[in-house]
Amino acid sequence: MAKIGVFVCHCGENIASMVDTGKxxxxxxxxxGVAFSSEYKYFCSDPGQETVKKAIRENNLTGVVVAACSPRMHEQTFRKACAEAGLNPYMLELANIREQCSWVHTDKIQATDKAIEITRSLVEKVKRNNNLQPISVPVTRRAMVIGGGVAGIQAALDIASAGREVILVEREPxxxxxxxxxxETFPTLDCSQCILTPRMVEAVQHPNITVMTYSEVEEVDGYIGNFTVKVRxxxxxxxMETCTGCGDCIQKCPVKKIPSDFECGLGNRTAIYTPFAQAVPNVPVIDRDRCTYFKNGKCKICQKTCQIDSIDFEQQDRMVSLEVGAIVVATGFQVQNTALYGEYGYGRYKDVITGLHFERLASASGPTAGKILRPSxxxxxxxxxxxxxxxxxxxxKGVKYCSKICCMYTAKHAMLYAHKVHHGKTRIFYMDIRAAGKGYDEFTRRAIEEDQAGYIRGRVSKLYEENGKLIVRGVDTLLGKPVEVEADMVVLATAMIPQPDAKEFAKRIGIGYDEYGFYNEAHLKLRPVETATAGIYLAGACQSPKDIPDSVAQASAAAAKVLGLFSKEQLEREPVVASVSDSTCAGCWGCVIACPYNAIDRRDITDRNGNLIKRVASVNPGLCQGCGTCVSFCRSNSIDLAGFTEKQIFAEVMGL
Amino acid sequence: MGIQEQYRNEAAELLSSGAVKLVIGYGGGSTPDRRRPVFVRSAEEVSRLVLDSYCVANLSAYLISEGLLSDGKNVAVFLKPDGIRSVNILSAEAQVNPDQVVILGFNIEGEQTTPLPGRKAADYAPLMESLRSSGLSPELQREADRLEQMSAVERFDYWKEQFAKCIKCYACRQVCPMCYCRRCIVDVNQPQWINTSSHTLGNFEWNIVRAFHLAGRCVACGGCDRACPVNIPLRLINHRMSKETLDIFGHFPGESADQKPVLATFRQDDPETFIL
Incomplete structure (x- = not known):
């Protein structure tokens, strides 16, 4: 006989203001079947959980329904409470009367009726719940970090320094x-290369880190603790093994006028190249599309130049399959280009550049050796x-968000310009100055007060070229007057956008993304570095626009999550897995094809003499993620999902 | 020599040489324009075989009789192009081994019955390609268009009226080569998802589930439509689902023996029109 306890949570006012919890x-x-019921302001709190535990013990409850928030929020909390009171944790159901009821309704009577229906349906379900035992799976204690920017490097170093192996995959050379x-970097103006390059070297030399550059992740299979990643x-x-990075081949390469991506097109590179002088590893690559030999079958000057015979035109792409237990995605961002702006000349004017162009102009290793010179x-x-x-x-322009870093780097640019060109004049059109961060507001004040950055609050409506000058027309909204500035160069703080292939990549590795293509975290506030896919974590600007301190902090946080996962040899997994009924399986193998985790195999059923009776589908509980795809595909209804069995779901639906 | 004679000889040869253990073909029926399936096991019996323009049933459904192919021996079967497509799907879904099926292919155009060269399903690949390029039946499309033009309420009423006739005899299921499950979902009663009662809900549940289970698998042989004793136009439901899977996923059922089931596969470029 079922003895179900129902606990109705007010969630402060979240639920109680719209649902008549007493009713x-x-x-x-x-x-x-309901043997006990009560209400409380916050059941998730310590006294709230105690009430649940006490009720379980005193009433010998066989099942618990907590009518509160979404199971994603507090299922684990109450499962733990149940377990502590001696009840199997899977005898708990959460009736979601918050997100799916109180938050979305405005009529208290209707919302209350709906809350009753939802709770009743879960009571019917929990009556049919079974005791389930968690599944143990081994953990491969090796991590993969995808993306070798500052976030990726930091995550890799942190994991490696704690004694775990890391594979750092970067698609650039x-x-x-x-x-x-x-x-230079805000707010301290220390040189970016000076603080980054030692980290790059540390990463590549670290005994626990394998750096794979010029490599791309093609496929991710498996699940937390046990991923198989295919890398091209x-x-x-x-x-790689023999090249010393002497650079002779680069010197001799006859194809010299290829716009360099690293220099944002402001400088050129050769067909055999390293993106920049301090590249790690310092081994060049041949750009197959631009190389004279690959185009015409003649040249091979690099090969002739190389004294240690390190050029190999016969090399092929290699597919490597790697076993890892956790993945940190740190794939970074791109900068929106200037061509998007009709009002700013659609990218036609050479002297209208992006902030990243300016970085190259200001950089000592840049195409102008650090002199601010206009491109035209x-x-x-x-x-x-x-x-x-x-x-x-x-x-x-399709970007509703704040790119977060532009206020700061624009102030920095104005400062760097003032330091390099003393008589130079700056005008900065802004909407708001957002300088929240340690030392950030002080930094922008310094730009204004010490380096005479000329801030104008307003937008620019038009920009055109006249007599070798760029005429910038806008409005000063503080004075309420139109302004016109004659400029020699215009720097657009264009938006920070996701990588162009961000969405496609997310689909390939199985994580979620938002409307723009930034990757979704499991919970914006409470689980900011985890994705909804267990075992895959986020670091850096692939999640949202971030500056260096934020990226580094998040990378270390992701590393901490990975190390937490690696702290045990075995991982306890939810026993919510599918199982096949041998007697009714028709062996069409639709489930085998449909399963996104390759968790279903074919199994022979034989008689005692070994003669084949039939072949049926069989689920590997270690691989099954309990997504239910096979259940819905199976035409003969031969697959059932523990914790969500047909009987449970049917009772739940009928309870409505 | 007519096609009937030619195929009788062929069947006799297949049987006497031991190449097949059984020939599934058509024989005379209870009226002059009806044919019934005959199962010929020796060369002496081939005179029972009839082949003419009345031979419309899709005999591939007999290939899934339990145990028929489990001894590894071959079976010959008379099939129109739709039946050949069925064999491809059954092969793709691991229900028959295509190597065990010898196809005596034929086509019907008006009163004419013509032989189709090829003996194994794979031999018909060019035919499959031409079938795919000619698309779904324009006649069915015309009938379907008539329903498409109705408002949702009118269409619902139309089907309510049609399904109200359903007596749950499951003849549509029995005749269909795609319905090979040993236990049909309609026979599951713990829990009973599909109501077997003849009320609107029960009527819709069975017929819609049947349509979904045939999505991307129906070859429009018309067997269910002919088998239905109360004349529900099942062909229109099947056609609608076929059109959907062809338009959205480019899936032409039964194209080849290694075609993946459309509802179990996922491609990066699948349209996501169903996501609001």
């Missing part, structure tokens, strides 16, 4: 990411206009 308790207490492109190591055409004629600009929020916070 819910009285109504449900009369439902067959060198690790370093965007940070390697930056000049792109052909470099240069032997190489002259030193006398007046620079900076436009903040060029794309960000602008629904019309």
């Amino acid at each position: 819910l308790v009285t109504t449900i207490s009369e439902h067959p 060198s690790i370093g990411g965007h940070m390697a492109q930056l000049s 190591q792109k052909a470099r055409y240069v032997k 004629d190489g002259k030193e600009p006398e007046t620079i206009v900076f436009l903040q929020c060029a794309g960000s916070r602008d629904a019309a």
Whole structure:
């Protein structure tokens, strides 16, 4: 005989303000099988959980329904409470009367009726719940970090320093990411390369880190603790093992006028190249599409130049399959280009550049060796206009969010310019100055007060070229007057956007993303570095626009999560797994194909002499994630999911 | 020599040489324009075989009789192009071994019955390609269009009226080569998802589940439609589902023996029109 306890939570006012919890308790207490019911302000709190435990013990409850928030929020909390009171944790159900009821309704009577229905349906379900035991699976204590920018490097170093193996995968020929492109960094103005390159070297030399550059993740299979990742190591055409990085081949390569991505097109590179002089590893790659030999079958000058015979035109892409237990995604961001802006010349004007271009101009290792020279004629600009929020916070450009870093780097740019060109004049059009962060507001004040950064609050409506000058027309909203500035160069603080292939990549590895393509965390506030896919974590700007301190902090947080996972040899997994009824399985193998986790195999049923009777589908509980895809696919209804059995779901539906 | 004679000889040869243990074909029926399946096990019996334009049933359904192919011996079967497609699907879904099926293929155009060259399902690949390019039946589409033009309420009423005739005899299931489950979902009663009663809910539940289970698998042989004793136009439901899977996923059922089931596969570029 079922003895179900129902606990109705007020969730402060979240539920109680829209649902008549008293009525819910009285109504449900009369439902067959309900032996105990009560209400409380916060059942998730310590006294709340104690009430649940006490009721279980005193009434010998066989099942518990907590009518409260979503199971994603507090299922674990109450399962634990049940277990502590001696009840199997899987005899608990959460009736979601918050997200799916009180939050979305405005009529108290209707909301209360709905809450009663939801709770009743879960009571019917829990009556049919079975005791389940967790499944133990081994953990491969090796991590993969995807993306070798500052976030990826930090995560890899933290995991490796704690004694675990890490594979760091980077698709570019060198690790370093965007940070390697930056000049000085706010708010301390220390040189980006000076603080990053030692980290790059540390990563590549660390005994626990395997760095795979020029490599891309193609496929992720498996589940937390047991992923199999297929990585394509792109052909470099240069032997990693022998190349000393002397650079002779680069010197001699006859194809010299290829716009360099690293220099944002402001400088050139050769067909055999390293993206920048401090590249790690310092081994060049041959750009197959631009190489004369690959195009015409003649040249091979690099091969002739190389004294240690490290050029290999026969190299092929190599597929490597790697076993890892956790994955940190740190794939970074891109900068929106200037071509998006009709009002700013659609990218036609050479001297209208992005903030990242400016970083290269200001960088000592950049194409101008740190001199601020305008791209069109190489002259030193006398007046620079900076436009903040060029794309960000602008629904019309598809970017509703704040890119977060632009206020700070624009102030930095104004400062660097003032330090390099003493008579130079800056005008910064801004909407708001967002300088929340340690030392950030002080930094922008310094730009204004010490380096004469000229801030104008307002937007720019038009930008055009006239007599070699860029005419910037906007409005000063504080004075309420139109302004026109003659500029030599214009820097657009264009939005920070996800990588162009971010969505496709997310689908490939099985994580969620938002409307823009930034990756979703499991919970914005409480689980900010985990994805909804167990065992896959996020670090850096692939999740949302971030500056260096935030990226590094998140990377270390992700590393802590990985190390937490690796602290045990075995992992306890939820026993919510599918099972096949041998007698009714028709062996069509639709489930085998449909299963996203490759958890279903074919199994022979034989008689005692070994003669085959039939072949049926069989679920590997270690691999099954309990998603239920096979259950819904199976035409003969031969697959059932523990914790969500047909009988339970049917009772739940009929309880409505 | 007519096609009937030619195929009788062929059947005799297959049987006497031991190439097949059984020939599934058509024989005379209870009226001059009806044919019934005959199962010929020796060369002497081949005179029972009839082949003419009345031979419309899709005999591939007999291939899934329990145990028929488990001894590893071959079976010959008379099949129209739709039946060949059925064999492909049954092969793809591991219900028959295509190597064990010898196909005596034929086509019916008006009164004419013509032989189709090829003996194994794989031999018909070019035919499958031409069938795919000619698309779904335009006649069925015309009938379906008539229903499409109705409002949702009108259409619901139409089907309510049609399904109200359903007596749950499951003849549609028995005749269908795709219905090979040893236990049909309708026979599950713990819990009973599908109501077997003849009220609107029960009527819809069975017929909609049947339509979904055939999505991307129906070859439009028309067997269910002909078998239905109360004349529910089941062909239109099947056609609608076929159109859907063809338009959305480019899936033409039974194209080949290694075609993956459309509802169990996922491609990066699958349209996601169903996500609001």
